[in-house]
Amino acid sequence: MSSPLSGINHPFKGILLIVVATFLFSTHDALSKYLSGFYPVVMVVWARYVVHTLLMAGIFLPQSGLRVLRTRRPLLQLLRALCLLGTSLLFTTGLLYIPLAEATAVNFLAPVLVTALSVPLLGERVTRGQWLAVICGFGGVLIIVHPGGELFTLAAALPLGSALFFCFYQLLTRKLSEVDSPTTSNFFAGLCNTLVMSALVPMFWHVPSVTHGLLMLALGGCGMTAHLFLTQAFRYAAPALLAPFGYCQIVFAGLLGWLLFAHTPSLTTVMGITVICLSGLAAAWQQRRQ
Numbered sequence: 001m002s003s004p005l006s007g008i009n010h011p012f013k014g015i016l017l018i019v020v021a022t023f024l025f026s027t028h029d030a031l032s033k034y035l036s037g038f039y040p041v042v043m044v045v046w047a048r049y050v051v052h053t054l055l056m057a058g059i060f061l062p063q064s065g066l067r068v069l070r071t072r073r074p075l076l077q078l079l080r081a082l083c084l085l086g087t088s089l090l091f092t093t094g095l096l097y098i099p100l101a102e103a104t105a106v107n108f109l110a111p112v113l114v115t116a117l118s119v120p121l122l123g124e125r126v127t128r129g130q131w132l133a134v135i136c137g138f139g140g141v142l143i144i145v146h147p148g149g150e151l152f153t154l155a156a157a158l159p160l161g162s163a164l165f166f167c168f169y170q171l172l173t174r175k176l177s178e179v180d181s182p183t184t185s186n187f188f189a190g191l192c193n194t195l196v197m198s199a200l201v202p203m204f205w206h207v208p209s210v211t212h213g214l215l216m217l218a219l220g221g222c223g224m225t226a227h228l229f230l231t232q233a234f235r236y237a238a239p240a241l242l243a244p245f246g247y248c249q250i251v252f253a254g255l256l257g258w259l260l261f262a263h264t265p266s267l268t269t270v271m272g273i274t275v276i277c278l279s280g281l282a283a284a285w286q287q288r289r290q
Contacts, residue, residue, distance in 0.1 A: 014237025017229045018245045024226035026252035029104065030260055031219045033095035038212060040204035041096070044219070045088045046197035051220020052227075053190040060183055068187050072179040080172035080185065081192035086165035088193075094158030100257035101265050102144055102151060104250050105273040106159035108280060112137035113167035115283045121171055133283040140275030143268060182231055243284040247277045 028048070035044045060068050071077045087107075094103050116134045118124040145156040176185055208216060233242055250273055257263045265273070 010236040011238075011241055014233045014235075014242055015245055017233035017236065018242045019248050021226045021229035021233065022246060022249035023252050024222045024229065026100075026104070026249050026256055028219060028222040028226065029091075029095065029253060030100060030256040031215055031222065032092045033100055034260065035212060035215060035219065036092055036096055039206050039208065041089060041092045042197065042200050042204040043206065044216070045085075045092055046194075046201040047216035048088065048220050048223055049085075049190055049194045049197055051217055052224045053187075053194045055221065055224045056187050056190055060187060064183075068184055069191070071176075071184055071188060073176060076172055076176055077180070077185065077188045078192060080169055080176060081189035082196075083165045083169040083172060084189050085193045085196060087162045087169060090158050090165065091162035094155060094162060097153070097155035098151060098159060099263040099265070100261065101250060101254035101263070101273065102269055103159045104253040105144060105269075105276050106141055106156070107163050107166065108247070108250060108276055109137050109141055109160070109163040110166040110170060111280045112276075112283055113163060114170050117167060117171060122174070127286055130283050130286045133279045133286065136282070137276055137279035140272045140277075140279060143272030143275060146268065186227060186231075244281055247280070250277065 032044055032048070035047075091103065091107060098106075112134050115126060115130050119126050141160070145151045173185065180188075254265055254273075257265075
């Protein structure tokens, strides 16, 4: 019988999967930005979760039945799901006002926030190097959203809020990974958020065109497939190896923003994005050393 760790010796497969996952996440965000220009954000986010949950049900319910929803920490799972929903709503709303690359970069402050908040919330020890990475990460955001710049508006608080919610989502994911499987956590979050958004969407409903309906299906499909690829990537390669490739999402976001929305990031924005990426990588490297 093969060892459970035998698959981790295929780093190229892991890297390929995470790069494809980041492209799908960027495509998901680009579709969200496009569709939210025609429909309320609540409706766009609802479409993302309902398609995601239906796809997960089609894949996992025939294999596991309702056992896939059994959790030992239902309240924590509910809180984790709501944190993910908060991220989706704030980030999608932010895309109405902020270019794709810049919003994605600010949202990537989440791993740095995880480092900072893991001390009071998880009781972990953070080194001086990790604190320096946290400070640099905030510095990168200030470079992008600098006083006097075109992004220095209240709208910049939306991706910042999204990053904070995503930080709590990651902390809860880390905590729940000790008791529940990733499939259970992802399915529970999708189902919970589908129910919440289904209760809200009648107040915001607009009948979509056929083309936009297909794009909404693609939106949920991209999100679901990206999560599956991301999970599979960690079966083939160690997280420390894959961490740098996660930042490909910012590159793809910049390319899609240029191709679809004719937006080219300024030199100052590129500098800020670089600082955020380097700070996140530095925090991951320090964690690996520990």
